[in-house]
Structure formats: structure tokens, C-alpha cells
Amino acid sequence: MTQDFTPGTVYGVGLxxxxxxxxxVRAxxxxxxxxxxxxxxxKGRKGxxxxxxxxxxxxxxxxxxxxYPVTTEIPFDDPRYNALLSTFYSRCVAQLIEMSEAGGDVVVLCEGDPFFYGSFMHLYTRLLNxxxxxxxxxxxxxSAAWTATGQPITWGDDVLTVLMATLPEAQLAEHIAQTDALVVMKIGRNLDKLRRALVHTEREADAWLIEYAAMTNQRVIPFSEVEESVPYFSIVLIHGNGRRP
Known part of the structure; x- marks a missing residue:
């Protein structure tokens, strides 16, 4: 008489x-x-x-x-980029399924939140069902970044917009001009483009740069004082100033 077999669970755990x-506590x-x-x-890094x-x-x-088979070596809009990553994610999923079907739970470590611009999402959709x-x-x-500034990011009816600095400069400027509060991620080599968009919308003076939020080497400075390149773990913020009692 055979027993029902229960596969292990794959946990995407936000760190x-x-x-x-x-x-x-759960994580x-x-x-x-x-x-x-x-x-x-x-490749070649601890992670x-x-x-x-x-x-x-x-x-x-x-x-x-x-x-990762590729990070910044190929532009993200190059067809090869998606093809390489799709194959990579499929290979990772096959390994995770093999572990699960052997009866073991697997914890996938995810920086930040697994469902917020994270790589785990690409595994999740392939693992479902x-x-x-x-x-x-x-x-x-x-969230750690705006907390590091010591100022609320939104008040009352403020609209918060989250942008990737990888967007074209014209789109960056359009969104920046239309929002109350702003978060910009994935800055890196897009710093100069983002600066031009902030200057064009006359909002550079309101912006802050936060490097390594909540980490030991955290740094918070006005964006206008940024002169050099910035690390990957950097976020630019503009605080809302909306309705309040």
C-alpha cells in the first residue's frame, strides 16, 4: 500500500x-x-x-x-537579455522543483520584498501549480530609505510614484513633474540622466540620495551635492508635502 507523497514547499523569503x-520573525x-x-x-560574488x-x-x-548569466553586460532592451534570463530562470526552477519533489523545503533568500521588483517573481510564476x-x-x-531621511514620504492625499532610472529621460521628467512624492531606483549609470530630468522639472533641490539604507555604511545627502558615481544600493527620494491637520 503506497502512501500519499507531499512535496516540499519553496519559500520566497523577504530579507x-x-x-x-x-x-x-517568520523570515x-x-x-x-x-x-x-x-x-x-x-558570478564570482558571495551574493x-x-x-x-x-x-x-x-x-x-x-x-x-x-x-546570473548577465547583469549589465548587455542592455536590458537587447533581445539577448531576455532570452538569457528566461533560460536561466527556467534552469533555476527545474532545480527547485527537483528539491521539492524529493520532499525538502527550500528557502529562497530575497532582498527587500519578494514581490517588489525582485528576481524571485520570475521563479514564482514558473513554480505556480x-x-x-x-x-x-x-x-x-x-521604506528604509525614507526612514533614513527622518521625514515622512507622504502626507494626506499625496501621490507616490516609484520609477526606475532605466526609463528614457523624457519619461522620467514627465512622471517627476506629475507626482507629489517620488522614489527612484536602479540609479547607477543612469545618474546623469536622472539629474537632467530633475533639473528640467525644477525638483533637484527637493531630492535626496540615500545609499545603503539601513546598512552600516548608510549615507543620506541632498541630491544636489552628489558629484561622483553612486553605488547600486542607492535610492533618490522627493518627499510629499500634502494635506495634514
Whole structure:
């Protein structure tokens, strides 16, 4: 007589902005109890997600690094970019399904929140209806960034817009001009383009740059004082100033 077999669950666990004590209790429990973990990283790097959980993992945990085949080497609008990433995600999903079907739970470490501009989303949609999947939300980097400024990001009826600095300059300027409060991510090599859009909309003086929010090397400065290149973990903010009692 055969017994029903229950596959393991793949957990997408949000780690928050990069500080262990900003993880949720649920995330901490799952990570400490994990027998299998997976995480994204650049080739040749330890991976930021893996670094965040240093010291939390149980002895003997099985690690599955998922190394991106491409990051900035090919423009994201190049057809090769999507093709390479699609193949990469499919390969990662096959490995996760194999682990699940062997009966083991897998914790996938996700920087920030798994459903907010994260790579895990591409695994999640491919895993659905194939193996059990569960998502643990996390504090986003932008939340840590506006908290680091010591100012509320929105008041009353303020409209908050989240932009990727990878957008064309004209689109950046259009959105910046129309919103009350602003978050801009993925700055990096798009810094000069973003600066021109802020100057064009006469909002540069209102903007702040936050580097490594909630991490030990956090830095908060007015955007107008930024002269050099900025690290990947940088966010630009404009605070709303809306209705209040």
C-alpha cells in the first residue's frame, strides 16, 4: 500500500533592506530552520542576500547559488537579455522543483520584498501549480530609505510614484513633474540622466540620495551635492508635502 507523497514547499523569503534585525520573525524562523537555501548572486560574488543571513544558517545546510548569466553586460532592451534570463530562470526552477519533489523545503533568500521588483517573481510564476510555493513579505529598500531621511514620504492625499532610472529621460521628467512624492531606483549609470530630468522639472533641490539604507555604511545627502558615481544600493527620494491637520 503506497502512501500519499507531499512535496516540499519553496519559500520566497523577504530579507528586508539588508539588516538582520529588520527581518520578520517568520523570515528569521524559516531561515534558521532551513535545510536547503537558494539565492541569487553575480558570478564570482558571495551574493548580497547570502551575506545578510551570515551566522543564521544551521550547520550542514545545502546551498544553491543561482548565478546570473548577465547583469549589465548587455542592455536590458537587447533581445539577448531576455532570452538569457528566461533560460536561466527556467534552469533555476527545474532545480527547485527537483528539491521539492524529493520532499525538502527550500528557502529562497530575497532582498527587500519578494514581490517588489525582485528576481524571485520570475521563479514564482514558473513554480505556480507545479509545487507548493509560499511568500514571506519583507521591508522594502525604499521604506528604509525614507526612514533614513527622518521625514515622512507622504502626507494626506499625496501621490507616490516609484520609477526606475532605466526609463528614457523624457519619461522620467514627465512622471517627476506629475507626482507629489517620488522614489527612484536602479540609479547607477543612469545618474546623469536622472539629474537632467530633475533639473528640467525644477525638483533637484527637493531630492535626496540615500545609499545603503539601513546598512552600516548608510549615507543620506541632498541630491544636489552628489558629484561622483553612486553605488547600486542607492535610492533618490522627493518627499510629499500634502494635506495634514
Amino acid at each position: 528586508g533592506p539588508g539588516c538582520q534585525d529588520l527581518m520578520s 528569521d524562523r524559516l531561515i534558521r530552520g532551513a535545510t536547503h537555501i537558494a539565492y541569487f548572486r553575480k 548580497h542576500a547570502r551575506s545578510i543571513v551570515e551566522g543564521l544558517l544551521a550547520p550542514g545546510v545545502v546551498e544553491m547559488p543561482m548565478e 507545479r509545487v507548493p510555493v509560499s511568500v514571506v513579505p519583507g521591508i522594502t529598500g525604499m
